[in-house]
Amino acid sequence: MALRRIVLIGAGNVATHLGLAFLNKGLIIEQVYSRTALSANSLAAKLHAVPVIRSEEIMPGADLYIISVSDDAITEIVKKINFGESPVVHTSGTVPMDIFKQSAPAYGVFYPLQTFSKDREIDFSTVPVLIEASDPQLERMLADLGNLISARVQVCDSEKRKIIHLAAVFACNFSNFMYTLSEEILSSQQLSFDLLRPLILETAGKVMRQNPRDAQTGPAIRNDRSVMETHLQLLAGDPEKHEIYKILSKPISKLVNKENHGG
């Protein structure tokens, strides 16, 4: 049985981008549920779906229910929905699949490994989609669904997915925070963040082929103590950045580097 009719529970960035991607591939989003009327209405309008703000109004008999709300809210919303004979998945990196065990006959996970923003389009074809299912039939269904929008669908169990999500926090959330700290350093001297944008893009671009360990540059890996001392002095008035600078430079200086680098 081909999957055609989807109910989306949640109206955040992941729900929005998934919904649009599915719509583009000819699937039907029947309903969009959100506790907030504004969110439900706005996403439902984009997806030609019916907005729903009361969980009792979620329709029975969809081909698939996709729950895309914050991790903490999943358990609560699951209790309120009668899935009947239909399968249900969530889109979380961390929540185990078993959270659905008591609630649905077939259940799984459909986790797109990407950072989604309100106003940025995503090329879904390159986004890894990690799937997991309680039975082989649903696994096939989720693989087919994933293959509609992405060329990188993989089966991945809950334990591995948790590890990947942790790694993603370092690669995405923490690297973005490094950008934030650099922006703060610049703006404290009335300097524009624009100065660093080409550098940031190239730093990410380098590891598209290279291993990041081999791409490491800077004073710490060169063990350039005079530069590091200068930097720590510049940060003397900012204990938070001072500590972060020290704590990150130490392990970097222990790496062995293959690049012969001047910056």
Added chain:
Amino acid sequence: MALRRIVLIGAGNVATHLGLAFLNKGLIIEQVYSRTALSANSLAAKLHAVPVIRSEEIMPGADLYIISVSDDAITEIVKKINFGESPVVHTSGTVPMDIFKQSAPAYGVFYPLQTFSKDREIDFSTVPVLIEASDPQLERMLADLGNLISARVQVCDSEKRKIIHLAAVFACNFSNFMYTLSEEILSSQQLSFDLLRPLILETAGKVMRQNPRDAQTGPAIRNDRSVMETHLQLLAGDPEKHEIYKILSKPISKLVNKENHGG
């Protein structure tokens, strides 16, 4: 007087990329100096220049000497060269311009703000080039030289350049180290870093327009304590990553975020 004939002191990544960019614009690289014969020969061959490994053989009377060696080595090499009436610049982010005060009649800085790798081409037109000069005539000459290869040449004094270089350490060196930590987490479970590459590129791509503070996502800024607890438990056997996770999550959780994000 138009600048035509350059002597390059140094044969690392910055010297290589600058030399190639200048050659492409019709300038003449007369000599390439490096203490290592292999490096001198290899870069000189690329630049149709004469390789030099003894500082006494560095020719007099070039239009410009560009010193692109590690910060610590600048002072030493400067002592050994007779610049005559010719101007000299270095390409360092941190070293003050005054290092040349006793050694040359005109001196300055030509700092391309980018991370350079051996085997990656750079689109120099987008690279900020920060220049500084001991007199207006050299400043004009360096501005002209910069404008040959980049659309983003700016005059910047040594104090500001030092701040910008510090910010670049966070934006480039430390964010790359976050990639390294994520790679280690994945490889410890036989998972491929390929999984994170689209995420890393999009994370950098987002801040090309947005302020990084507004682009912050993840469990810390959502104050999702159960996810953070799970992550810290997963890192219990790795004190270094455990500490970094805690120290970075704390200030992130104090940020106020404009994104309503699900991942």
